[in-house]
Amino acid sequence: MTPGARLQAAIEVLDQIIAGMPAEKALTTWSRKSRFAGSKDRAAVRDHVFSALRCWRSHQALGGSETGRGLILGGLRDAGIDPDTLFNGEGHAPQPLNDQERNGTTPVLSRAVRLDLPDWIWPAFEQSLGDDVEQAAQALRHRAPVHLRVNVQRASLAKMQKELAAEGIETQPHAAAETALEITEGARKLRNSKAYQNGLVELQDAASQAVVEALPLRDGMRVLDYCAGGGGKSLAMAARAKIELFAHDANFARMKDLPERAKRAGSKVQQLETGDIAKHAPFDLVLCDVPCSGSGSWRRAPEGKWALTAEKLAKTQDIQAEILRQTADLIAPGGTLAYATCSMLNSENQDQVAAFIQERPEWRMQSSHSWRVHNGTDGFFVAVLTREVAG
Numbered sequence: 266m267t268p269g270a271r272l273q274a275a276i277e278v279l280d281q282i283i284a285g286m287p288a289e290k291a292l293t294t295w296s297r298k299s300r301f302a303g304s305k306d307r308a309a310v311r312d313h314v315f316s317a318l319r320c321w322r323s324h325q326a327l328g329g330s331e332t333g334r335g336l337i338l339g340g341l342r343d344a345g346i347d348p349d350t351l352f353n354g355e356g357h358a359p360q361p362l363n364d365q366e367r368n369g370t371t372p373v374l375s376r377a378v379r380l381d382l383p384d385w386i387w388p389a390f391e392q393s394l395g396d397d398v399e400q401a402a403q404a405l406r407h408r409a410p411v412h413l414r415v416n417v418q419r420a421s422l423a424k425m426q427k428e429l430a431a432e433g434i435e436t437q438p439h440a441a442a443e444t445a446l447e448i449t450e451g452a453r454k455l456r457n458s459k460a461y462q463n464g465l466v467e468l469q470d471a472a473s474q475a476v477v478e479a480l481p482l483r484d485g486m487r488v489l490d491y492c493a494g495g496g497g498k499s500l501a502m503a504a505r506a507k508i509e510l511f512a513h514d515a516n517f518a519r520m521k522d523l524p525e526r527a528k529r530a531g532s533k534v535q536q537l538e539t540g541d542i543a544k545h546a547p548f549d550l551v552l553c554d555v556p557c558s559g560s561g562s563w564r565r566a567p568e569g570k571w572a573l574t575a576e577k578l579a580k581t582q583d584i585q586a587e588i589l590r591q592t593a594d595l596i597a598p599g600g601t602l603a604y605a606t607c608s609m610l611n612s613e614n615q616d617q618v619a620a621f622i623q624e625r626p627e628w629r630m631q632s633s634h635s636w637r638v639h640n641g642t643d644g645f646f647v648a649v650l651t652r653e654v655a656g
């Protein structure tokens with residue numbers, strides 16, 4: 266496919282998304298009916314679509330309409346590319362610009378439009394990020410880096426770097442976590458590499474790894490990953506100490522790949538239905554990687570940025586508070602409750618923990634860490650709490 270044909274394909278996928286289809290489904294539907302497209306074409310179309318999803322407001326404003334064509338046109342203008350070089354109607358490229366598209370005045374963009382955030386969330390972003398707000402919002406407009414977690418119980422970082430390089434995947438250590446590598450070249454080859462297939466490396470953002478490094482895990486502990494999802498943090502915890510590990514998720518089906526992933530990594534995890542948790546309590550450590558706005562990972566999942574509303578955020582915060590209350594009762598005296606989000610909003614992070622401690626004064630905050638999206642990882646927060654042992 267020519268560069269112009271790839272843009273036209275992205276325009277068609279975006280029109281499906283505007284009509285209500287989820288982005289992944291729209292991309293798969295296009296892929297299925299486009300047998301002629303090679304892997305590089307598919308990757309390029311995906312990149313165009315995701316760039317539009319991240320920068321929806323500014324690209325729409327610069328392109329003059331909320332259509333696939335408007336978004337792609339705005340994206341070219343944002344990147345400083347002359348649209349006439351690609352919108353030329355040749356070889357399945359988009360049709361040339363009409364007079365309105367060519368002569369429309371360049372709009373003055375407000376800060377929230379220029380930085381691609383919904384208006385309603387801008388005050389909370391400013392309040393949470395202070396002077397870093399523009400940098401953080403700007404980072405969310407770009408693609409996320411690809412990070413790996415090396416299973417250091419089975420292989421060193423240096424050994425993995427060498428093995429991956431032999432398969433065309435270049436990496437460098439990431440400062441945020443001692444187990445983290447950042448892929449600098451060849452990310453698309455990862456899933457077929459030996460190191461990945463043998464469970465020596467997992468795809469995981471460096472801040473996600475750093476959250477697990479912040480936990481006081483020791484051999485012999487009984488640990489519950491209460492919101493395990495796909496189990497990324499479960500596996501990272503199992504790789505740090507010889508623990509007895511339990512995984513739970515309110516949506517049990519989300520853990521469906523966990524047994525297979527654990528087997529690949531050489532780890533053991535017992536999955537628990539909600540009704541079975543109390544039978545296995547108390548635990549020495551419970552990790553609550555709670556559902557959240559996802560604002561720290563909006564560059565990976567940009568549809569979330571536009572789907573969130575003030576009402577949905579308030580509901581999610583109620584769930585977070587309820588999870589803290591429920592899990593606190595599952596922990597042994599002197600045990601640890603770890604609360605984590607992939608959010609950069611204070612209302613989901615320190616405010617939530619402060620409200621919990623006010624309600625349950627026997628709990629003390631031992632430590633807390635925040636990671637911000639403009640410092641090379643996803644945005645994340647973790648607080649480590651312990652209950653005072655009555656003396």
Ligand SMILES: C[S@@+](CC[C@H](N)C(=O)[O-])C[C@H]1O[C@@H](n2cnc3c(N)ncnc32)[C@H](O)[C@@H]1O
Pocket residue numbers: 491492493494495496497498499513514515516519554555556557584588
């Ligand atoms: C942020 S995700 C977890 C990601 C996962 N820990 C990882 O590292 O890949 C939050 C998870 O919490 C689950 N969840 C939502 N409400 C819950 C609740 N009340 N109790 C337990 N899990 C819940 C969701 O199904 C979702 O899988």
